[in-house]
Amino acid sequence: MQADALTLLSTGTILVFMGIASIVMSKNLVKTIMSFQVVLFGANLALFASGLGIGSRLTTDSFVLLSITVGAAVEAVGLAIVLGVQRKYGTLDPSKVRKLRH
Amino acid sequence: MFNELQALLLSGALISACAYALFSPKVSGSLIALFYGSFSLGLIFVLFGDSLLGLLQMATFAGAVSVLMLTVILLTGESTLHLGARKSVLVLAVPLLVFVAVGLLLVTGLGGPENPNPYQDISSGVLLFIWQQRPWDLLILVMAFASAMVTITNLFSRES
Numbered sequence: 001m002q003a004d005a006l007t008l009l010s011t012g013t014i015l016v017f018m019g020i021a022s023i024v025m026s027k028n029l030v031k032t033i034m035s036f037q038v039v040l041f042g043a044n045l046a047l048f049a050s051g052l053g054i055g056s057r058l059t060t061d062s063f064v065l066l067s068i069t070v071g072a073a074v075e076a077v078g079l080a081i082v083l084g085v086q087r088k089y090g091t092l093d094p095s096k097v098r099k100l101r102h
Numbered sequence: 103m104f105n106e107l108q109a110l111l112l113s114g115a116l117i118s119a120c121a122y123a124l125f126s127p128k129v130s131g132s133l134i135a136l137f138y139g140s141f142s143l144g145l146i147f148v149l150f151g152d153s154l155l156g157l158l159q160m161a162t163f164a165g166a167v168s169v170l171m172l173t174v175i176l177l178t179g180e181s182t183l184h185l186g187a188r189k190s191v192l193v194l195a196v197p198l199l200v201f202v203a204v205g206l207l208l209v210t211g212l213g214g215p216e217n218p219n220p221y222q223d224i225s226s227g228v229l230l231f232i233w234q235q236r237p238w239d240l241l242i243l244v245m246a247f248a249s250a251m252v253t254i255t256n257l258f259s260r261e262s
Contacts, residue, residue: 007113022124030130030178035124036150076167
């Protein structure tokens with residue numbers, strides 16, 4: 001594997017783990033959506049870098065294209081849910097929302 | 103060597119932008135950092151031979167999703183975004199933007215060999231009129247996105 005593909009693959013892995021850590025620690029639902037976006041960036045970059053490394057890019061680029069469109073749609077739905085939660089409960093903190101539900 | 107340098111620089115920019123977006127206490131700062139992260143990832147796709155993916159990434163995440171997120175942040179009242187309140191930040195930000203733009207030009211267009219990309223480009227045929235060794239086009243794209251974001255932020259910003 002080329003050095004630049006390896007660099008991009010490492011970057012993608014770092015982004016995925018950073019995003020997952022931020023999702024776990026997040027106290028704000030908008031920040032959770034942003035963390036999901038970072039995980040998506042990492043996954044897309046890792047897919048793209050694997051295509052660079054193995055030399056056959058058609059399959060991986062198709063997967064990245066699919067991932068971009070599906071990820072954008074998921075984020076839009078997530079943001080709509082965040083708006084609904086904020087209007088119903090008046091807060092974006094998941095733990096407070098959980099308490100207010102009971 | 104030139105590709106490795108590009109990969110290192112853009113990876114560093116992407117990780118820095120995403121780290122700031124994730125761990126910044128202000129949601130508006132996170133949004134701006136995420137915008138630059140989306141842009142960096144699109145630039146990586148473009149520079150490593152897939153301009154279609156890169157432009158789609160920029161249009162989707164740096165354009166549409168950023169504006170959607172900005173609208174949600176303003177509607178939920180998470181950030182007030184007083185743009186005119188911090189003149190000192192603007193004094194620092196303008197030279198920084200110029201520095202980043204010059205760096206982008208150097209990385210993308212100057213200083214490298216005639217065709218620095220050794221990989222086979224499978225999708226740039228359709229987009230050759232946009233991306234044909236002309237880094238100014240990319241800069242114009244950045245300016246269009248940035249001006250759109252500033253305009254929408256001004257529209258939604260509250261009076262102090």
